[in-house]
Amino acid sequence: xxxxxxxxxxxxxxxxxxxxxxxxxxxxxxxxxxxxxxxxxxxxxxxxxxxxxxxxxxxxxxxxxxxxxxxxxxxxxxxxxxxxxxxxxxxxxxxxxxxxxxxxxxxxxxxxxxxxxxxxxxxxxxxxxxxxxxxxxxxxxxxxxxxxxxxxxxxxxxxxxxxxxxxxxxxxxxxxxxxxxxxxxxxxxxxxxxxxxxxxxxxxxxxxxxxxxxxxxxxxxxxxx
Numbered sequence: 001x002x003x004x005x006x007x008x009x010x011x012x013x014x015x016x017x018x019x020x021x022x023x024x025x026x027x028x029x030x031x032x033x034x035x036x037x038x039x040x041x042x043x044x045x046x047x048x049x050x051x052x053x054x055x056x057x058x059x060x061x062x063x064x065x066x067x068x069x070x071x072x073x074x075x076x077x078x079x080x081x082x083x084x085x086x087x088x089x090x091x092x093x094x095x096x097x098x099x100x101x102x103x104x105x106x107x108x109x110x111x112x113x114x115x116x117x118x119x120x121x122x123x124x125x126x127x128x129x130x131x132x133x134x135x136x137x138x139x140x141x142x143x144x145x146x147x148x149x150x151x152x153x154x155x156x157x158x159x160x161x162x163x164x165x166x167x168x169x170x171x172x173x174x175x176x177x178x179x180x181x182x183x184x185x186x187x188x189x190x191x192x193x194x195x196x197x198x199x200x201x202x203x204x205x206x207x208x209x210x211x212x213x214x215x216x217x218x219x220x221x222x223x224x225x
Contacts (some may be wrong), residue, residue, distance in 0.1 A: 003154050003155075004087075004214075006152060006154075006155070007085060007087070007155060007192060007214065007215075008066065008215070008217075009041050009042075009043065009065075009066050010041065010065060010066075010085075010150050010152070010155075010157070010192075010217075011030065011031075011032070011039050011040055011041030011065045011066070011150065012029075012030055012041030012042065012043060012066075013041075013152045014041075014150045014151055014152050015030040015031075015032065015041065016030065017151075017152045017153045018151040018152055018153060019032070019130065019150070019151055022036050022130070024055070025040070025051050025055075026051050027043075027044070028042055028043060028044035028045075028047040028048040028051065029041070029042035029043070029044070029048035029051050029052065029064075029069075030042075031051075031055050031062070034055075034058050034059040034062065034124065035124050035125040035126045036124060036126045036127055036129070036130060037124055037127050037130070037149065038059045038061065038062035038063060038124070039062070039063050039064075039065055039150075040052075040055065040062065040063070040064045040065070041064070041065050041066055042064065042066070042067060042069060045067055045068075045069050045070055046070060048069060048070075049070060049071070049072050052064075052069060052071065052072065052075070052222075053072050053074075053075075056072075056074075056075055056222070056224065060223065060224070061078060061221060061222060061223035061224075062221075062222055062223075063081075063219045063220060063221055063222070064219075064220045064222065065217065065218070065219050065220070066217060066218065068080075068218065068220055069220060069222075071222065073225075074224060074225055075222055075223065075224060075225065076222070076223060076224070076225045077220060077221065077222060078221040078222065078223045079221050080218050080219070080220055080221070081196060081218065081219040081220075081221060082196070082197045082216055082217075082218055082219075083194040083195055083196055083197060083216065083217055083218070083219060084194070084195050084196075084197050084203060084213050084214075084215075084216060084217075085192065085193075085194055085213075085214045085215050085216070085217045086192060086193050086194075086195065086203075086206050086207075086211040086212060086213055086214060087190065087191070087192045087211060087212060087214045088181055088184075088185075088190060088191035088192065088209075088210050088211050089210060089211065089212045090210045090212075091210060092178070092208065092209055092210040094174060094175065094178035094209065095175075096175050096178065096179060097171075097175070098136050098171075098172065098175050099136070099137075100134050100135070100136060100175065100176065100179050101134060101135055101136070101137060102132065102133075102134055103128075103132075103133040103134060103135050103142075103145065103147070105129075107133075107135070107142065108128045108129075110141075110142045111123070111128055111133055111135065111142060111145055112127075112128060114135075114142050114143075114144075114145055114162060114164060115145065115160050115162050117162075117164070117165075118162040118163070118164070118165070119160070119162060122160065123160070127149070127160075128147070130148065130149050130150075130151070131147055131148025131149055131151060131156065131159075132147055132148050132180075132183060133145055133146070133147030133148070133160070134146060134147060134176060134179055134180065134183070135176070136172050136175070136176065138167065142164075143163065143164040143166070143167040143172070144162065144163040144164065144167060144172035144173065144176055145160060145161075145162055145176065146158060146159070146160060146161040146162070146173070146176035146177055146179070146180045147159060147160055147180060148180065148183075148184065151189075154189055154190060155189055155190050155191075155192050156184045156187065156189045156190075156191060156192075157191075157192055157193055157194070158177060158180045158181065158184070158191050158192070158193040159193065159194075161173050161176060161177055161202070173205060174205055174208070174209060177205070177206070177209045178209060181209065181210065191211075192211075192214070193206060193211065194217065194219075197216060
């Protein structure tokens, strides 16, 4: 397997490599502990049912990323979110005109509030501890942010690119994505990301930031019947 092929199953390899201490599961499927993010990745779908059943007792709903799983009778597919997986490929010159702040544990409550305002339910209790996050403040308030989530030995996902509704259209997201990319490259890793295939505006932003489409990948949202 080439290193790039690991992105075909990003959750599995993240929990096998960099984020292995946040994992629960077995040799067929691995999940993040749900207070980090309710995501799973599998390598043997037919043998994963027992662990899927166990994980469903820990959280109301969760996602399996990649191959469509087989579910036990008491669970159902809520929906399939089809995303473009994009990989940073070309250097793009972006002017960082805003002051960008590295967010620490002191900022986690404010970060969680902002992310969940823009993307309800996206951040769990400890999501912000999975990587580095940065933000832009105005009048002492965090109004835009971006950071890192899924991590492997050679790849880090740019994630939670959000701007408060009162501050959109000012180029904050573009600058924060560029800053996140810089920080990942300094770690000698390759930035990648996931974006809903229907989100044309975000896809255009990421292309202008140096990302290219790699493949479509499904996030299977699962809940109880």
